[in-house]
Amino acid sequence: MSGFKMCVSTDDRIRSGARWARTRRSAGLGLLFAAVVGSITPFAAESADGLKLPASFRNWYHVNTMVIDKGSPLFEAMGGMHNAYINSTGETALKKGEAYPDRSILLLDLHEFTLSDGSYVEGPRKATAIMLKDKKKYASTGGWGFQAWAGGDPTKPFVTDPTKQCFECHQPKKAQDYVYSTYIP
Numbered sequence: 001m002s003g004f005k006m007c008v009s010t011d012d013r014i015r016s017g018a019r020w021a022r023t024r025r026s027a028g029l030g031l032l033f034a035a036v037v038g039s040i041t042p043f044a045a046e047s048a049d050g051l052k053l054p055a056s057f058r059n060w061y062h063v064n065t066m067v068i069d070k071g072s073p074l075f076e077a078m079g080g081m082h083n084a085y086i087n088s089t090g091e092t093a094l095k096k097g098e099a100y101p102d103r104s105i106l107l108l109d110l111h112e113f114t115l116s117d118g119s120y121v122e123g124p125r126k127a128t129a130i131m132l133k134d135k136k137k138y139a140s141t142g143g144w145g146f147q148a149w150a151g152g153d154p155t156k157p158f159v160t161d162p163t164k165q166c167f168e169c170h171q172p173k174k175a176q177d178y179v180y181s182t183y184i185p
Contacts, residue, residue, distance in 0.1 A: 051132055051147035053154040057107045060085040063094065063181050067113060067120050081113040081122050084181050090133070099177045104133040106179060109152070128152035129159075131166075131179070141167040142178040 054060075063084040068074050086094050090104025107130045112123035129148035132138075138145040146166035150156040159165050170178040 051130060051145050051157075053128060053149055053152070054087070054105060054107065054130070057085050057087075057109070060087050060107070061091045061094075063106075064184070069113075069115075069120075078110070080126050081111045081120060083109040083111070085109065086181075093177075094181070095183045097176075097183065100133045100179065102134050106131045106181065125152040142170065142174065144170070144178055
């Protein structure tokens, strides 16, 4: 999964015909993704760069879901069901469209899917990716740390060059604190 890249340009999104109303994001590894402000969140494991896979993200605020299916030119690189979450630290900033405070985490949980009787059904996890805000520690990448884990397995981190694998895709969204997802009430 080391070649896995989840960057999508605006032109690709338009050409793919995918509905991106809720996910104005490149679905970058960042995308995505630590519990109540002031409390300590359990983390499953730490990767070499110090980023950890949050253990209970499915209890976080669900930002949106997007499906990239076989009809998209993006399917080979990032096909699947993308569920985006944000921790409580970043939820208010998301809803107000403001810069995210330190310790905000956006998480993308990518799953395979099947089409059954006209319905998309979530399948096995392909990857889990996070963006962690720390303005000082990650100053060279817009204040965000990036990591992703193959199959959501905390022992299998695969981001080795966050600048090339993640941040390059997020640079066009500098005015939105490098985040593509927006709040849709």
